[in-house]
Amino acid sequence: MSTSSNQAEAFKALVHWLRDAVREPEQFTLSYAAESSAFVRFNHAKVRQAGQVQQASVGLKLIDDGRHADLNITLCGDAQVDVQRLAEGLQQLRDTLPLLPQDPYLLLNYTAWQSRNIQEHPLPDTEQVVAQITQAAEGLDLVGFYAAGPISRGFASSSGAFGWHQANSFNFDFSLFHDNGQAVKASYAGHDWNSEGFASRFAQAREQLAFLGRPQRTLAPGQYRAYLAPAALGEIMDMLGWGGFSAQSIASKNSPLQKLYAGDSSFSPLVSLDEKVSGSLSPAFSGEGYPRSDLGLIVNGKAGAQMVSSRSAAEYGLTANGASGGEMPSALNMAAGELPGAEILKQLGTGLYISNLWYLNYSDQPAARLTGMTRFATFWVENGEIQAPVSTMRFDDSAYSLLGSQLEALTAERELLLSASTYSQRATDSALLPGALISRLTLTL
């Protein structure tokens, strides 16, 4: 397997070849994505399925006379074969462009920006990690997934832009199940696997597991005070991020936050939400070739910036700010509040402590009305003390209520949540979020 530094050199070689191969007035952009991943899934504290995946691909865009087309090509790691594949791809795009009309929304970035971020912190041997996990889980019903390895992202253009992002990372996302079927979810993720750090995180989850042994309480549908832990709030933010801040969705009236951006609705002044690329784990440049900007998406409860891709910039007369084609945030940072962590249960008083939400979707998208389920470690609290785990319940409520009129407080402490998503490739998304105390959450089923 090629090392990450070899990958950077291999990408540069493809870029050099392409710069020689394009013919004036052709232009190109070339993005790169590669990873070498160890994947281990656990069930009943044993290894259920394990493997390794090595993958690399480039995304080639060819532009000529206002026409353009995109081709994603899997690479094999052999320099000669990969150049051959790129040459075939270039020819395929050359054959395609004359069949297309000119694109009025083509907007290229002609700046020759440079970006380089390399983190090569060594990761532990997978079998050592597995041994630590199985040892810690001795006697417990652990189910989970460990993903680790280097990730590389690159970008280059015929205008001379060049970006390289490379990082080693791991993410152990796991649940501990009680005999009664209740479970607590946790994760240990980052760049530096530390045995003590892992043991500490595992111990926290194990402590919560003890509460789950109490007799379960079943709630009737109705309205309840509730505390949403950062992971639960993260599910709501993920849902809102799906088109919510997208310039195209807002303009085409498909955004769940269109009333916010129209000024017809607002969140609590406590809510300020940024897309904070600087210092995050994701690349500082987009796959379409723009450096990504830090953006204030919601400022004191009011609409702020939108996520603007180059296409939306051209179509709606906006300024591209490094959003990807999907215009979704990937480095959310929500302002902390003033509620100390130690005061959460006391301030909640009587109500629900919700660690995680699950499977959210819209009941009424233009009204930002969401539905979803409680999942993992949801507790009934009375007079500031945890009484019992709660059986799975459905909520159905507007985001303008949960984060607006009914938002009492945000916690002073925030949690950094690193995405465990591995659809097609390991995600680099993150969210730094507080917990939220809500005076009224509507449960429906």
Place this chain on the structure above:
Amino acid sequence: MFDFHPQLKQRFAALRTGAEFFSLRYVRESGQYLSVRKNVAEPPSLSRDEGAMLTVRVNGVETYAATNDLSQSGLQAALDKAEQHARRLKPHALLDLREQAVSSDRADYFSPNLDQPFPSLSDCYQLLGAESAAVPKDERLVNWQVSIGITHVEQIYLNSAGAELRQAQRFVYPGLDVTAYDGSDSQTRTLGRENFGQQGGFDVISRCGLVGAGPKIADQALQLLLAPNTPQGPRDLLLMPDQMMLQIHESIGHPLELDRILGDERNYAGTSFVRAEDFGSLQYGSELLNVTFDPDIPEQLASYGHDDDGTAASKQFLIKEGLLLRPLGGALSQFRTGMNGVANSRACGWNRPPIDRMANLNIEPGDQPLEQLIGNIEHGILMSTNRSWSIDDARNKFQFGCEWARLIENGELKGVVKNPNYRAISAQFWKSLSAVGDASTVKVLGTPNCGKGEPNQVIRVGHASPACVFSNVDVFGGDA
């Protein structure tokens, strides 16, 4: 087609390993996604992908290594890595697969009409442009998009027991959506897209009804904008096939996946309200409910000859006359439980391992035409085209929403209502199935977007269903 097969066979034959069993699954995939949005052609998105997954079994422990390097040395390196991994993980392994039987089948499978060329890129853009232009000029119509997605997949499976399985398939996904906006509310009406995909050629676009659909879909979006909200309260619910597919998927398909019942998915996709001991005894639905795993409908999205572990696929009843009979479990899950199953061990590509998935999961037709289904409803609602879905991790408490609905009173269709939602509990809902449409109401549908597994996989599944009626379901509308 299969032009890499001779080389791959040679390289497979030259691989060296101490494993008791090993296999290679090679996948080559090419795709193209074309769309026209508001009469502007968007740049085509094309793709070419190929790679292989090698799986080894050493002392009963199976591991995999997937690689983009298809050279002899690349495949050997992946095999060595997998073998080493298997040996080192032995003390921690959950399963001992030494006794699990392996496939030695040899067969080919092809999508229907695969030999017929698909219309050229120019012809496709012309079609998309014409449909886009056919959307009427109305300032309330703020967004519309017409698209065609095409994916070609060639897969070759070889193993050390002599199996040699080749599949060549073409998947087609037509789509059209129109959004109407009145300054406050917006409503979208869709044809195809996430709700329609089939195997075949241009015939798929014809069956979808894309050609000539622009004005009708736009008119329905405008009707929704003017419609009142869906009233709240219990009603008989007539679900059309493009909502039935989601209903089947979420509250029959996922709960019957055997790996969920075995707990593999508890950290991600979830578990199931169904227990292993329920098969053969649980009355899942009313006696009108007949559910099959059916890989034999040629155009359906997940029809195939063998699954990705090499098991031959055949039609099986999972639920017959409401009685739960058989889970969705592939060869491995069957080995783990001793239960019957189906050939549904599937992977989304070369870089993800097979797990228990839905494939084609269908409801068998009943005996009532649509007019009769409607005529027998006193106080009800017809809902069509899924737009929202949410269900608990045991696949029991659900809430689903549709784009389009019409009230039914005294056996007659009445006015259009917007934001139709309904909620219920799977374990009770299917028992309220009170009428099943006949073959004339059946649509063969499917979606490319079923997510599951760690590492995550999104895979294509097919659902064919008649229109169905459920008694006394809690329905409600939106806020706007």
